[in-house]
Amino acid sequence: MGNANTDSPIDDIAYLTRSEHRAPALIALSVRPRSRSELWEMTGVSESTIRRTLSEFEARNWVYRDGYQYEATQMGAFVASAIAESIDRIETERQLRDVWRLLPDEETGFTIDMCSDATVTVADPEEPSRPISRFCALFEGTDRLRVTGLDVAMLDSCKTELCRRIVEGMETELINPPRVADYIRSDCPDLFSEALESGNLDLRLHDDLPPFGVGLFDDRTAIIGYDPEGVAVRVLVDTDGTDPREWAESTFTAHRRKTPTLPLENDL
Template structure:
């Protein structure tokens, strides 16, 4: 274990070493090409390449160098570690609130996610991000355990301009119908041919909206307070969201204007 950690430290302490190894893992490079990629001096490159040759990570080929099989293995593994740590840093602020039990995909797929958290000047920034996505989309699909009045208003105001489908929990629907104004707004939505809302048979532990090609996850704490908006165009996350929506759609019943007038 200690020897392995020492090798990781050997690479991690030098961005130039990482760049050189990754470059050589991609193919043969001359020392001048490595110098251009790193900005390192020839003396520094000489030391790096010497250290790599001692470990049998690189070999001289013609007038240049290339990674050996184990060198490529190390480069790939170290890149995976860097990617994992980059995702962890991005998610660190919100991981305590992420419904990871319901997120059936590798969190590395959130590497390029846009994460919006509340601030003192913009306490509603996460929700505003979601509303922005919905307003700009031609097609919106959602499944959630909550739908607040602002989201409902944006949906109602856009009737006819976009297609909207959602599966909500019974609790989410009941919270809207408890208010006369929101009940009327909800009735408008379910009566419009471009929209549809269904009531899930079971609980939905996550709030997900698919706005065109963007998947948004609205993250709440145990008290229901929005803590972050996480959105991505990653294909694997999109596939997960569409699969989960279809599951909830199958296990749900349509909400009609007649239901809301009872």
């Protein structure tokens, strides 16, 4: 059996993370009992490696053996939960590492914790439209849409699908920077006139919006991150969490209360 005497908690963390199979194995055992053969098939390591790993887990009182199966103890489940949460957080951080500065800052009440369990869609050189495609997929499945900060960078690529959904019956409130009015007048006045005539669209201008967008769908909340020049959508973060929903509702309400300088429908 292995040696359970470690010098610090860091040693145990290092043990779990030094080989990629150890944390997944402990997490799996915290879900339900498993045999050695199940574990080595699941992790892709050899049977002898799993045998040594289970011995180390037993030495730390993280698992116990019951017949041919192993199961996490309460202490093992406690450790597995912490490791799983840490892995999730690091995965979120890795996705946001290059784009987090494009999201709302803490002064707005938004925190990176709100991105936990979120779907993060980042543009890349091969698929620059990934965040826009995700946004379109979200409004295809909603009956009500509210967005503040829907800038030209997003609108240009999804206007046809968006107006189609509005005409079909999706209740929509959009709060936009003034340049959106110029874009609509010059590029697609007929498209938005039809959407406005449907009675399902409230389209307004706000001349002091922050450099990000906030979208509220039936069951999801989305944050839109634009590049510093505002000409491209770099990231879309969407979640069904309660805290981001409350923050987004508050943000949208605050922006709507201050709008509009002029309802856009009167300006077309």
